[in-house]
Amino acid sequence: MSEGGAPEADRRRIVGRWVHVREEDSGGSRVFRPGDHPLPPSRGRRSYSFRSDGTLEERVPGPVDAPVTRRGRWSIGADGILVLFLEGKESRWRIDLADPQRLLMRG
Numbered sequence: 001m002s003e004g005g006a007p008e009a010d011r012r013r014i015v016g017r018w019v020h021v022r023e024e025d026s027g028g029s030r031v032f033r034p035g036d037h038p039l040p041p042s043r044g045r046r047s048y049s050f051r052s053d054g055t056l057e058e059r060v061p062g063p064v065d066a067p068v069t070r071r072g073r074w075s076i077g078a079d080g081i082l083v084l085f086l087e088g089k090e091s092r093w094r095i096d097l098a099d100p101q102r103l104l105m106r107g
Contacts, residue, residue: 013098
């Protein structure tokens with residue numbers, strides 16, 4: 001993680017709601033902005049709400065553009081890798097950057 005720090009510090013940077021801004025993605029990194037960041041119109045955006053207790057809520061556009069919510073858990077390993085557990089599936093993400101305005105993840 002380019003902003004460095006122990007996993008606990010990384011964890012604090014990630015807590016909150018983050019919305020995927022696919023039009024800003026580049027170089028294999030997915031760009032997420034805070035939930036209150038002004039965004040251009042879109043038919044639907046993926047978002048993650050990372051809670052300090054390790055629970056997670058993912059919202060994705062559904063079949064009729066209404067959001068679908070999935071709940072799960074998240075953690076950051078000693079290696080700084082973000083692990084998401086949703087509906088019995090695990091995904092791993094490397095955090096390239098976590099600051100107050102952007103979360104860059106590569107999976």
